[in-house]
Amino acid sequence: MSARLARLNTPFVRDMAGPGFAFLAVLIVFSLASPQFLSAATFGSVAFQLPELGLLTLAMLMPIITGGFNLAVTFTANMAGLTVAWILQANGGVEASPAVFLVAVIAAIAVGALAGFVMGVVIAFTRAHPILVSLSMMIFLRGLGEFLTRGGDVSGFPDFVHPIGHGSLLGIPVPMLVFLLGVVVWHVMLTRSRLGFNTYMIGSNIEATRYSGINTRRVVILVYTLSGLMCAIAGIIMMARFNSVRVGHGESYVLITVLACFLGGVHPDGGFGKALPVFVALVDLQMLSSGLNILGANQHLATAVWGLLLITVMICRWLVVRVRSNLAYGRK
Amino acid sequence: MDETVGDKPLLSLRNINITFGGVRALRDVSFELRAGEVHCIAGENGSGKSTLIKIITGVYRPADGAEIEFAGKRYAHMSPVQANAGGIKVIWQDLALFPEMSVAENIAFSEVVGRGVRLVDYDRIRAIALAALARLGVSLDVDAPLKAFPIAQRQIVAIARALVGEARIVFMDEPTASLTQSETDNLLAIVRNLAASGVAVVFVSHRLAEVLDISSRITVLRDGRLVGVYPAEGMTQSRITELMTGRTFDAQVRAASRQDRPVVVAVDGLSRPSQFSDISFEVRQGETLGITGLLGSGRTELAMTLFGMLKPAAGSIRLDGQPVHFSSNRDAIDAGIAYLSEDRLSLGLIQAQSIADNLVIASLGRILSGGLIAPDKKAGLVARWIADLGVKIGKPEDAISTLSGGNQQRVAIAKWLATKPRLLILDAPTVGVDVGARAGIFDIVARLADSGLAIILISDEVPEVYFNADRVLHMAQGRVVGCYDPRAYTLHDIEAAVYG
Numbered sequence: 128m129s130a131r132l133a134r135l136n137t138p139f140v141r142d143m144a145g146p147g148f149a150f151l152a153v154l155i156v157f158s159l160a161s162p163q164f165l166s167a168a169t170f171g172s173v174a175f176q177l178p179e180l181g182l183l184t185l186a187m188l189m190p191i192i193t194g195g196f197n198l199a200v201t202f203t204a205n206m207a208g209l210t211v212a213w214i215l216q217a218n219g220g221v222e223a224s225p226a227v228f229l230v231a232v233i234a235a236i237a238v239g240a241l242a243g244f245v246m247g248v249v250i251a252f253t254r255a256h257p258i259l260v261s262l263s264m265m266i267f268l269r270g271l272g273e274f275l276t277r278g279g280d281v282s283g284f285p286d287f288v289h290p291i292g293h294g295s296l297l298g299i300p301v302p303m304l305v306f307l308l309g310v311v312v313w314h315v316m317l318t319r320s321r322l323g324f325n326t327y328m329i330g331s332n333i334e335a336t337r338y339s340g341i342n343t344r345r346v347v348i349l350v351y352t353l354s355g356l357m358c359a360i361a362g363i364i365m366m367a368r369f370n371s372v373r374v375g376h377g378e379s380y381v382l383i384t385v386l387a388c389f390l391g392g393v394h395p396d397g398g399f400g401k402a403l404p405v406f407v408a409l410v411d412l413q414m415l416s417s418g419l420n421i422l423g424a425n426q427h428l429a430t431a432v433w434g435l436l437l438i439t440v441m442i443c444r445w446l447v448v449r450v451r452s453n454l455a456y457g458r459k
Numbered sequence: 460m461d462e463t464v465g466d467k468p469l470l471s472l473r474n475i476n477i478t479f480g481g482v483r484a485l486r487d488v489s490f491e492l493r494a495g496e497v498h499c500i501a502g503e504n505g506s507g508k509s510t511l512i513k514i515i516t517g518v519y520r521p522a523d524g525a526e527i528e529f530a531g532k533r534y535a536h537m538s539p540v541q542a543n544a545g546g547i548k549v550i551w552q553d554l555a556l557f558p559e560m561s562v563a564e565n566i567a568f569s570e571v572v573g574r575g576v577r578l579v580d581y582d583r584i585r586a587i588a589l590a591a592l593a594r595l596g597v598s599l600d601v602d603a604p605l606k607a608f609p610i611a612q613r614q615i616v617a618i619a620r621a622l623v624g625e626a627r628i629v630f631m632d633e634p635t636a637s638l639t640q641s642e643t644d645n646l647l648a649i650v651r652n653l654a655a656s657g658v659a660v661v662f663v664s665h666r667l668a669e670v671l672d673i674s675s676r677i678t679v680l681r682d683g684r685l686v687g688v689y690p691a692e693g694m695t696q697s698r699i700t701e702l703m704t705g706r707t708f709d710a711q712v713r714a715a716s717r718q719d720r721p722v723v724v725a726v727d728g729l730s731r732p733s734q735f736s737d738i739s740f741e742v743r744q745g746e747t748l749g750i751t752g753l754l755g756s757g758r759t760e761l762a763m764t765l766f767g768m769l770k771p772a773a774g775s776i777r778l779d780g781q782p783v784h785f786s787s788n789r790d791a792i793d794a795g796i797a798y799l800s801e802d803r804l805s806l807g808l809i810q811a812q813s814i815a816d817n818l819v820i821a822s823l824g825r826i827l828s829g830g831l832i833a834p835d836k837k838a839g840l841v842a843r844w845i846a847d848l849g850v851k852i853g854k855p856e857d858a859i860s861t862l863s864g865g866n867q868q869r870v871a872i873a874k875w876l877a878t879k880p881r882l883l884i885l886d887a888p889t890v891g892v893d894v895g896a897r898a899g900i901f902d903i904v905a906r907l908a909d910s911g912l913a914i915i916l917i918s919d920e921v922p923e924v925y926f927n928a929d930r931v932l933h934m935a936q937g938r939v940v941g942c943y944d945p946r947a948y949t950l951h952d953i954e955a956a957v958y959g
Contacts, residue, residue, distance in 0.1 A: 320832065321832065324820075327816070332805065335805065335809045338768075338788070338800055340792040342787065342789060
């Protein structure tokens, strides 16, 4: 028994234990509470709603691992969405060709990456706190976007944009496919690439990392640029899902992305955190929300339950650490 | 001598046992302290020094059967309140002061806050602080915020605070760790005054020279057991080391001439304004160049310039005869220069991360496969160096902070050896490393030199460079003021020049 337990004590299992346990808890509780919960419809709604929050959470993940933050994720996404919308409008609106759309997507990704790059440069060179830098960027982008759109919606896209938000491929929603791809790329980058390695090291001790011959400024700039790029992808998906772009869409997601990271075991001080547990944590949150919805609970109540879940997880983690250290003492 | 120094000890402990999670941290230890003496507790990390102090100050409770006698009263164990009220004070290494508050507030803190007084009487605070400082024979601006003072003065503030109220025993944990030589001398003078006024001082320090200088008796602990209590008179550093480690170290000068070997690095007229100027030397293959000098002599800045992290204002660095200009330490690493930082805790290693990651961080390029880190190559590199340098670890995934100072330093050296350097700069490689483990570090250094590596060994402890380097440069105020061949000089000659 203890040998089997010991074999389970790998870093992967330890990372997945928290969100995995929450997954099972949500699954069991709602299956018992409602016979409709374990249905294709539930999973369909999870799969359609998850990607926006998920992609933004991936954008938040790498800055948090470096010990920073990117509070500008949602407005960066809005700006990228606006970029696509304007380019489409200026080139025929609903009549625009796929080639125009492709150009628009590339431009949007460039806009997102640029927003991240600017934050990265400021953080890397001035050593200003990432919360302040990204907060400034967030306010700048919001103001700029509201000024340019006069606070209104931009809509009227060609028909072929619709499947990006609502279509399915092999039974899996397209936004979900994009998100899954993002998770895989982020996972490989964090666990296997030099950039990922350096991201963790910087999160624990940026000076010691610099003394080890790593260009820490370059890494920080790259991390925020990639974060901005991921925001842009989220922005394009959101545009296709809502069929319109409006500055402020998804604004409430910012703090949820931070909490999803922590639920997924990302260390609040930086240095530790993996993409896959964060993915499971996101699924937990979305299932919880869908489950409450099926039970007829108010959407606001669902948000309150998310908060409760996160507090519960923090208390459980504390308990696990205590029990584990007691066991370690006992063994000696 | 004061008349309070009598035969009857002020404090005595017998049959002290304590167990933490099944490990016996102290085994049948006894300890005795007389009023007016400076008593040193010596022992390696983990020998039980701090556990013993914590029992005396009431933090830990010893196992049944312990006998504690303090000021004529017997206790089975002491509570922190009893210890404090009885005048047993501790100055921990981190001082536990409040940098934003004034000197006076820091000194009088416990007197004012501890008494539950609701209104603050600043005149009384100043009076308490001035009285405590006067007792030490020190004058400081008591109204200035503590953060305005360097560490040496903060140390004095911490001592003054301990004296407020009736101090009978003062414990000082590594009080000189971050002081320069002259600051240390000042502190030792204050400690002597304190002892002369009848207070018993318990002094814990890694620096054996000052232990011998200041204390009258030395209690040596090893692996939680009492080795013995010895008068400082007639004791030598090497004898204490033997008692602490249970091994003998015969220090022998390793120096030899390497003039026939090719020059690896040649520095000519290297200068940086207000840090160092006109530094010239050569290091040959297999040669160890020692650089010694006090803190602020410019030795670390010189090392960081060689490592590409600072740019020289004048002068040249040549590697194998070719002039080199580094724009970052990455350039220096790629050219074959490695620099082991003097600050292992915050610059040398990333404490929270794993042993394996710390080991490969500077040589990621060597474990890539198809642009990604190859886990098998990484594991192979780690396993090889762990074995080669004899590092004692649990698993490579464990945090490096779980290792002892000596083993951490071995990993830090391995990290740099993995970059395949030609010149290895070791800046204070034994800071925070136990006496026993130091010898192991220098064995590694000797082996590396024999394998042809050029080494620059920087230390403010003259014996380290004297016994382990082929030549010793003495730096002071940014200049090379002396160059010694250890075969032609005695240790005392060089120490007199450096510390004198």
